[in-house]
Amino acid sequence: MNSQDTFDGMPTRLFTCTPTKLVTWSDCPRRYRFTYLDRKPKGAPWAHNSVGASVHNALRDWFVVEPQARTLDYAVERVEKGWINEGFRDGEQSREWRARATDMTVDYLREQDVQAEPAGIERTVSTATHGMALSGRVDRIDLRDSSDGGEELVIVDYKTGRRPLDDNDARSSLALAVYVVAASKTLRQRSRRVELHHLPSKSVAAFEHSPQTLERHLGRAEQIAGEAASATEAWNGRLSVRAEDASDGDADAIAAIDEVFPANPGMMCAWCDYRRWCPSGQDASEVLQPWDGLAQNASENGTD
């Protein structure tokens, strides 16, 4: 790892990251720069993100109170009081989606064990390899009986987008694999199972990791972190001072920055929070309204 200079005998400083940060680099290095280095202002908030965040917050609130307080009325109250009213076309659309979000939350909780005490709710877990310090916040960590008679941690991730999810989504998620490793390390308990709880379809997509599948995911994470760390070092060392020239249209400065942080334009740029700063993304995608993710397939657009 070369995120900074090191000397023989000195410990190497780890590249600090989250799964989201790694996936952002992997998807588009330019977006990574806008997000973590340049810190450009984002575009308007998306309504589908408001729905997702409101439901997540209500589920969190429901699980953190005593079991006797976990009523369906309380769930309704949490969605309604915590409703995030951003990105909707108008008040009518916001109210319509608040009702839908309430229904999906109540329908989901109706099937949950009121007495169950999760091992973690929105718990931050972390782990380190020789090159990275990885951390992330897990929606829910259950402690369940395992098939061999012991107990194990199960990683639960809530999803509210429209696209149905399958076991392949659970298997291929870098974030969920990282959470398995980090939860196991943080809570000192075995973990291997990941679950995507898709509230709109009331379905659960799941996968049980093996040491080999976790190793593959962590290897990929290491590789992405190595690239992102090198680019970050270049930014801090020589590129950030050229950002102003690049903003003023200096072709050399733009080329130097793009060489390290290339754009990866495609249709998904329509959903990028930094599209307005990115000519390549504008050329590659259509303009969307902040509420368009409600009608389209929001889960493919980074929506939880």
Ligand code: SF4
């Ligand atoms: S608009 Fe597309 S190419 Fe531009 S930063 Fe966003 S994801 Fe990358």
